[in-house]
Amino acid sequence: MGWAIAVHGGAGDISRSLPHDRRQPREEALRHCLQIGVEALESNLPPLDVVELVVRELENIPHFNAGRGSVLTSEGTVEMEASIMDGNTMRCGAVSGLTTVVNAVSLARLVMEKTPHIYLAFDGAEQFAREQGVEIVDSSHFITPENVERLKLAKEANRVQIDYNAQPIQNDTKKEKPCANGDSQIGTVGCVAVDSHGNLASATSTGGLVNKMSGRIGDTPVIGAGTYANELCAVSATGKGESIIRGTVARDVAALMEFKGLSLKEAADCVVHERTPKGTVGLIAVSAAGEVVMSFNTTGMFRGFATEDGYSEVAIWSDAQVE
């Protein structure tokens, strides 16, 4: 039994014909973030610090839907959210509606550690960020041309749906334009980690759903839905927020382990394959015993994991296609 870490960059309808130039940078980024996490664990950094560190890195990389690279609201703005949880103490922190904070996950941690509250959002959260002196930038910093395009396509897809009321047309559009297909469904980055003493932590961060209504909150900042950690396991979920909330996904993995005595893998598979609709969810999880699972019922999930015995892997689809 040693340390273990897993990261994800979002689950969704990721087309297997995803072009190399859209695939490779993300795989590289996952490897890079995983490496950062591994080095941190090897230097005995506590898992809570490790998950924050890794998610900060993922937020800074524009290829994923968190921090820079966040998808856009229907108004073309970013509204970022995140949460973090410490398995030992079960303390947690969450933020929503951030527009200028460079690292949402770090602000979530500050909510946990510097306020009597768990969850701050919108103007209140932005004000708190300023009081704490965290790094803030103009919100244009987070917007990438890719996401401007995604929003445009999403709006067109909605219009097509309304104008023609014809699903087939929309599906064709999806096939021709891989970046509209499923890419627009990709939400969230996350990291879970356990050290060799069985200390667990989880963190998740996202820009949310493309073309979402301003003010929409997803599963990511909802403790028990997108993020959960206790003494048994740490879980970070991704996919369709509404399904993850209703399914209390992250909490259920731990609950199945605790109340039904399922193993980490059995619990994760049960939640993903039996308790949530197909095509809506993926999750990464580690157990106090150093096990790792990465389970999803979508076409793919950008992910990676590493364990102390030297094994590591980065993958997208289910038959780990890594070049």
Place this chain on the structure above:
Amino acid sequence: MGGWAIAVHGGAGVDPNLPLHRQEEAKQLLTRCLNLGISALNSNLPAIDVVELIVRELETDPLFNSGRGSALTEKGTVEMEASIMDGPKRRCGAVSGLTTVKNPISLARLVMEKSPHSYLAFSGAEDFARQQGVEVVDNEYFITPENVGMLKLAKEANAILFDYRIPNGCETTCGANVESPLHMNGLPISVYAPETVGCVVVDREGRCAAATSTGGLMNKMAGRIGDSPLIGSGTYACDLCGVSCTGEGEAIIRATLAREVAAVMEYKGLGLQEAVDFCIKTRLDDGKAGLIAVSKNGEVAYGFNCNGMFRGCATENGFMEVGIWE
């Protein structure tokens, strides 16, 4: 077994020195709400409609901490939140950061039914309210003189907590700050506003629903979200049961308390009361909270580990009870 059941609450964590007339007022409101729910259930209104109806009633009455009569933020304003969940299919809706919407629970329902999302907050939620044409009023409508007074006391209590001129151990004899050493959420019980109102119902078809609404913690930071709008923490409903929680938000969130009751029923096969007792006893650590719950079999239960919870329950076979203390 079978038949409808309903429970309502007006918050957990009650000042043991609460004047008798206030206790009476609270019991009357709870009774009135129960009777409203009972009529609705006898006319076969579905559970989801009943919980919304009752919580609207509780929001409109200024007595408890929701809608009108909400606790105030540190700025002296009101920010309300609510959530609702329908057991069959586990549909849900939630709102936070409302400042002008007269009935937050109804907006939460509209989020569930009329938006593609589950949870809307702050100005986005306010915009949605206007699009939906729900009743909106000035923020002042929700503010009661009583709560303005409480806010002042809460600020003073916080100041006293950090006043180093008062030697340790003398707090209880210095001034009139606390007559009772009880604290909840960092505030003396005399200024703590029991957070939240809620209602859980199972109708004659065995459908469960739950709804929770609140103004939140007295003197909270602007933008603070508690457990009430969080599905799985303050509110939960599924095929087996409906649950609404109240008390220290942090403790409820860490325990994912509402979901916990359903999870132990589902995964451990516990009955409703057993599940409620188990969760209250083992899941809260130092946290103080309470909850009400109904099961699809027409049972009703409640539990709390603090010194009181405003509550009422009734079942179709004629059982009815309203209470505050143990």
